[in-house]
Amino acid sequence: DVVMTQSPLSLPVTLGQPASISCRSSQGLVHSDGNTYLNWFQQRPGRSPRRLIYNVSNRDSGVPDRFSGSGSGTDFTLKISRVEAEDVGVYYCMQGTHWPLTFGGGTKVEIK
């Protein structure tokens, strides 16, 4: 199985400051079809996960542009340019390139 390792586990951030979450995969995530199926999900407290970013760097409709995804190979990053109160929650990366599908362990973003 492809292991997805996220860091940090917890990320206290001051409102208005940037935040960065790392996700590393144990294998490269380029699919044979040429796509890299690395997704980022946000889970606010008590809510279902919501996809923010698909295929490394594509923002979903309605996702604020302060969220951005980047990376390649085995190293990926989710950045929030200026954290707002509504960004509190747990963030997960997920790879869809190799079976079985696997999620990272999550990064909890909280306000300092």
Add this chain to the structure above:
Amino acid sequence: QITLKESGPTLVKPTQTLTLTCTFSGFSLTTSGVGVGWIRQPPGKALEWLALTYGNDDKRYSPSLKTRLTITKDTSKNQVVLTMTNMDPVDTATYYCAHKRFEGSSWYYFDYWGQGTLVTVSS
């Protein structure tokens, strides 16, 4: 507008079989380019993918749970059913179903999720 909703028992006893239903709308599960997956989340823990079925009846399972899982679809009812045998307290979790699709030249994973259903395994 795509929606999904999970339903099933909130409490099952150890060794029993769990049956969960995902009822969806806004898409049809009749082609190879559309799928519905199940993902679970134990309280306070991370997400874990379980199974996925496509409109062409292709199915994928988590290898660690494959012997206990069965995923089926009923296209006439717009439903996907997940059964998990031999339930154990460690299977206590919120179970989600989610939509997957193929468009253009790419797959799009889990762009829509249900609200989740909490299943507790206890005697």
